[in-house]
Amino acid sequence: MAFVRRHLLSAYAFLAFAYLLLPIAVVIAFSFNDPLGRFNYTWQGFTLAHWQEPFGPPGLQDAILASLKIAVLASLVATALGTLIALALVRYGFRGRGVTNLLIFLPLTTPEIVLGASLLTLFLNLGVATGFWTIFIAHVMFDISFVVVTVKARLVGFDRHLEEAAMDLGANPFTTFWRVTLPLIAPGVAAGALLAFALSIDDFVITLFNAGSTVTFPLYVWGAARVGVPPQVNVIGTLIFVIAAGLMLVNVLVQIRRPKGAV
């Protein structure tokens, strides 16, 4: 009985994993498809043509560049702002902690469409033309909360004695921060920055509302979805997947290989 149930659970988990991974396999497979018409829906034949010319379709390269620029800028700014908030929350007692936590928490529980729409009403009412910089503003806004949550999780358990030791040895607060605090919290900050970058590069809804005539990669895909998505979109999608999953995989494998007991 226990034997059956054990395998029932394994079989169920296997099916669930298959369900999760099937669309990814489809994305990768159809990047090698040679479609007959504009629509890349049915398998016609194998080709490497799209991989040899990933930026073939007009506008695709500009869209990817815009996405990368915005993601780099927004994740840098959001990481800086979010890390400072996380430091204040974990390290200092101050009045207004409840309000601060609420302000961090609310954007996480508001549907993206409401975040995007309300930001658009701000720009509309103030007569600000939407475009590259309004997308940047929006991305920093929704990235901050995620950075705070990520960095905070790594800051808990941080040994303050190390900083006090540095101060006792004559380091001023800035030297202490730069030479002691920052190196210690760097893994958390890096995790926050990576998350912010990933969220920014994938964001569609908030971007759609505040993009004006600027086209990011997800907006390009949205536009193409109506007239037929070129297979190069699958190539780029596959590349993004391989890079992101590869980074995570290295991280996981390092942890698996690490001997028990070591931190």
Add this chain to the structure above:
Amino acid sequence: MDFLHRHRRLIPYLLLAPGLAWLAVFFLVPTYYLANTSLQTGSLDVGYALTWAWENYSDAISTYHEQFVRSILYAGIATVAALLVSYPLAYFVAFRGGRWKGLLLLLIIAPFFVTYLIRTLAWQTILSDDGYVVDVLQTVGVLGDGDRLLATSTAVVAGITYNFLPFMALPLYVSLEQIDGRLIEAAEDLYSSKVQAFLRVTLPLSLPGVFAGTLLTFIPAAGDFINAELLGTPRQSMIGNVIQSKFLVLTDYGQAAALSFVLMAAILVLIVVYTRALGTERMGV
């Protein structure tokens, strides 16, 4: 430097200021403008003005109540479906994952590494009329000859379920992983069956994960419009589709803002009711 030494109590506020200012200006202030816009009338040609047009709300609700109900319904079904798929999966990874836990978790979040729109388009391919899935289902007789999967409510709900599944599975995994295995052993030592031990020990201890997972899935699902757009037809259109087209295509800003506000309020009310019903004390949240 001396200034900071003398006013140490100011340091946390200096750290908070830039980030909170950003959130205040680009998150809180916009909420005010959303409310303001929802009471405006006008058009792109003559401009928009605040006329305290409360009828924006009544018109919006009477015209689009169907899309509202559909959004809540689809999001609710997708949340339950995601829970049913995720719970055994998270249980498997937490209790049977062993040293492969990290790798299995990576598989759970793998869909997030494919751009949202692209993975939804992949479902379009999978469910398409001349795809294998429809072919097989027609052969075994589940679907009739002319029946489709794409452009149905099922496709839209399935798409929503898929897209937000990791939001459900991760909190479930975290709460299951934290359970002290000795508690389950103790229950079994005291002659409870495996099923009893699960129902009376494991399940109650995992409720915080269920709570967090259902909220994290339901909220984005209720506001979603991508799945209805790519996998459905106008007959499956959700409130997000209406808001999107009114803001960006029809420039009917007053009603669009009113609809956004109602959506936000409806979700807040549902969260409060849900939190009360489950009882946060017992949940330990």
